[in-house]
Amino acid sequence: MTNLEPLIKKIIAGIGDDPDREGLIETPKRVAKSFEKLYGGYKKDPKKAVTVFDNEGYDEMIIARDIDFYSMCEHHMLPFFGKVYVGYLPDDKIIGLSKIPRMVEIFARRLQNQERLTKQIADTLMELLKPNGVGVVIKATHLCMKARGVEKQNCEITTSSFTGPFRSNLNTRSEFLDLIK
Numbered sequence: 020m021t022n023l024e025p026l027i028k029k030i031i032a033g034i035g036d037d038p039d040r041e042g043l044i045e046t047p048k049r050v051a052k053s054f055e056k057l058y059g060g061y062k063k064d065p066k067k068a069v070t071v072f073d074n075e076g077y078d079e080m081i082i083a084r085d086i087d088f089y090s091m092c093e094h095h096m097l098p099f100f101g102k103v104y105v106g107y108l109p110d111d112k113i114i115g116l117s118k119i120p121r122m123v124e125i126f127a128r129r130l131q132n133q134e135r136l137t138k139q140i141a142d143t144l145m146e147l148l149k150p151n152g153v154g155v156v157i158k159a160t161h162l163c164m165k166a167r168g169v170e171k172q173n174c175e176i177t178t179s180s181f182t183g184p185f186r187s188n189l190n191t192r193s194e195f196l197d198l199i200k
Contacts, residue, residue: 023051057091060128065139069122069147070115080191082106083119084199092163093130101159101175104199107144108151108184108191114144133159133178141180152183154195 024047031038031046038047086103103123107114126139141155156179164174184191 023054024048027051056128057089058128058130060125063125063128065122065125065143066147068125069118069143071112071147072115074109074111074113077109077113080106080108080195080198081113082195082198083116086120086123088123088127088136088157088159090127090129090131090133090136092161093132095163095167096130097162097166099131099133099159099161099163099176101157103140104154104156104158105140105144106154106185106195106198107148108153110149110151112148112150114148119144133157133161133176137178137180141182145182150183152185152191153181154185154192155180156196156199 027047027050028038031043036043038044082105084102084104086105087100088103089098089100091097092099105119105123122143123140126136126143137155137157141153144150144153144155156177158175158177160175164171164176181192185195186192
């Protein structure tokens with residue numbers, strides 16, 4: 020991402036600072052390097068990062084909770100971050116447990132909005148596992164709401180995506196929501 024360095028230098032000048040002053044000389048290089056991490060999800064295919072196994076008869080809910088994530092708001096290019104909660108009811112296939120957080124990380128490391136991120140996780144699990152149902156909840160804090168705009172410091176945004184019994188069966192949905200508290 021070294022081709023970003025001249026652009027970042029222009030941004031520094033555009034906001035009114037001197038990109039050649041001592042404290043900013045290396046900033047374009049550091050920002051370009053940080054972008055490699057922040058936007059690293061574009062270089063990875065979440066479907067290829069997932070390992071799927073044959074299910075050996077397990078038919079209860081599987082939940083991965085408190086998955087930390089960091090993403091960048093596509094509207095303001097400011098961070099939003101929080102926790103992801105993923106549950107599914109397996110059918111013939113199960114996923115390697117570490118692969119759920121890995122998939123979250125890949126999708127989160129792109130310019131995103133929280134609603135799309137939530138749906139991408141649910142849709143990918145449905146496609147790869149063909150489970151009986153999926154539930155995804157994301158709770159996040161958006162810097163664009165804290166540092167600009169409405170400037171509300173304690174606002175947390177919650178999004179969800181439910182399929183199968185997570186959507187249609189109140190008991191299944193309630194069990195999942197109780198287990199992620």
